[in-house]
Amino acid sequence: MTEDASTKDAAREPETYSGFPDFVDKTRSALWSVALYESRGDHHVAEDILQDAHLRLFRSWGRISNQDGSLKAYARVAVRNAAKSFYKRHSRLVTVDLPAGDQPAASWDGAIPHADATDIGALVVELIDQLPPQQRTVVTLVYIEDKTRDETAAEMGRKPDTVRRYLDAAIKRLQKQIIETGLEAKG
Structure with missing residues (x-):
């Protein structure tokens, strides 16, 4: 990035992104719960989903922060959409079943x-x-x-x-x- 570009971004940042860090702090636990729910309890996937949602919100912050409506509701939808995108991206992964002899012994504890x-x-x-x-x-x-x-x-x-x-x-x-x-x- 050139010096002129970074200067322009720095000059634009306070007006465009003001309030975003506070919003993230206020909604972190609620959005974490939604991400954890959407990831079906997988903490690592929930972290990825939440980071993706925060990135999307940050990119749109200048547009969405000045609109009527609930930013929390918008953020919940962003988390759900980030989860859908995550699973869509990862649905292309190929799983390989182990041969029967390589399976770990199953012990059922109820x-x-x-x-x-x-x-x-x-x-x-x-x-x-x-x-x-x-x-x-x-x-x-x-x-x-x-x-x-x-x-x-x-x-x-x-x-x-x-x-x-x-x-x-x-x-x-x-x-x-x-x-x-x-x-x-x-x-």
């Missing part, structure tokens, strides 16, 4: 095997994605971002009773779908 838990997690993510937008938002805020119902109501601009109804409807719908897919607890 816990759900990792692959099964991952499959169940992926199915739950798909089921949540099928919820109506308001219910999906409430589930994301309450269960993934660990917000109280009052905090969720304030962020959504709704009454706490409305949030409770959305949450109850979402849970009933998810329970019904889980039973229909045969994932209900046995025992």
